[in-house]
Amino acid sequence: GARAEPLLSVRDVRKTYGSFEALKGISFDLMPGETMAVVGESGSGKSTLARALLRLDEPDGGTALWKGRDLFALSPAELYKLRRDLQMVFQDPTQSLNPRMTVYQLISEAWVIHPDILPKAKWRERVAELLVQVGLSAEHMSRYPHQFSGGQRQRIAIARALALEPQLIICDEAVSALDVSVQAQVIELLDRLRREMGIAFIFIAHDLPVVRDFADYVMVMQQGEVVELGTVREVFDTPRQAYTRALLAASLSPDPDAKAGHLASVPAEAADILIPKRSH
Ligand SMILES: Nc1ncnc2c1ncn2[C@@H]1O[C@H](COP(=O)(O)OP(=O)(O)O)[C@@H](O)[C@H]1O
Ligand SMILES: [Mg+2]
Structure with missing residues (x-):
């Protein structure tokens, strides 16, 4: 049968800050309801990619087709409508939640901006x-974020x-x-939303075990480029890049100071021992 249309089809997305290339041509497809994890060392461009896709920072090149429409070519008014x-x-969350607003105000704020979603009588x-x-x-x-x-x-x-x-x-x-236990609860929530509501996720993380349980696909970024892209199984069980093997090993290391900076020194053999293979 015909393959469904991607929800989001990203091609050759670029972003530079001055002469620094933060994104050097990122491409991927995301189907409706799918979850793609984006992993990579600090500074590899993960947040820049997220911000560019939503045009919180304007990208410098490439296309991002949302159900066939290029997000990068939308007028501000069109973008505004599509943002929902x-x-x-x-x-x-302390930075994204206005401390002077109640939870009711914080959640219903969206409907002030998009009044067609829900009549005011239904808000509470x-x-x-x-x-x-x-x-x-x-x-x-009726409570405030600090509570x-x-x-x-x-x-x-x-x-x-x-x-x-x-x-x-x-x-x-x-x-x-x-905290790790709270992380697990929030992930469980996201997983339920995905299953029950069919919401697609781009899940930027540096915690590989979390990614393994939650994502369908993994995209590995290094210095503004995609160095690996595959199913969770492919990437975790047979990582093609030494960089990916090192990321996997570091995330499972008990040393909380294990930083991306010395990832390159982790030998592949060590990574193979540290990564538990799936039994199924
Ligand atoms: N507004 C900015 N101005 C200049 N450089 C930036 C800006 N935002 C990000 N960068 C640089 O782009 C690179 C990627 O950053 P970022 O996307 O935040 O990485 P990640 O989220 O993977 O840690 C980093 O080297 C960062 O210093
Ligand atoms: Mg980031």
Whole structure:
């Protein structure tokens, strides 16, 4: 049968800061409901890519077809309308949540901007629903961000993204700042949203075990380029690049100071021992 159209088809995306090439031609396809993880050492261009796709920073070249329409060619007004389909969740929810707004205001803000989504009479009911959906409760809507833990704040940020009924959520290190146990809970939430609502994800992470359980595809970035792209299985079980093997090894290392800077010195054999093979 005919293969479905990609949700997002990215070709040769470039971004320079002055003479520095932060993105040197990134290409990939994402199908509806799929999750692609983007991994790579710090400074490899992951956030730049996310920001360029949403035009939070204007890209310098390439195309990004959203259901066939080039995001990079849209007028500001068209982009504004389309933004509701593509949401982003950032690493630090304290920065993306206005401390002076209640949870109700934070979540319903989206409907002020996009009034066609929901009539005002339905807002309270829908905020309550969204809070329950992300594992909080309706009573939380009158509270302020500082009254929540980091994990709960990230749930609020996710509820806020969901309020617009997006088809793609880009998570930029959305769980990286959370404790490991809280990370697992938020990932479980994202996984449920993917399964129940068919939302596609671009999941930027440096935590490889998390990626392994959550993603369908993995794109590995190094210095603004894609050095590896494949299914989770392909990339984890048979990484083609020494760089990828080193990333995998470092993420499983108990040494919290293991930094990208000395990844190159990790021998491939060590990586092979450290990466547990899937038994199925
Ligand atoms: N606004 C900017 N001005 C200049 N250089 C930038 C800017 N944003 C990012 N960079 C540079 O681009 C490179 C990629 O950054 P980034 O996308 O944040 O990496 P990552 O998210 O993978 O850690 C880095 O070398 C960074 O210093
Ligand atoms: Mg980043």
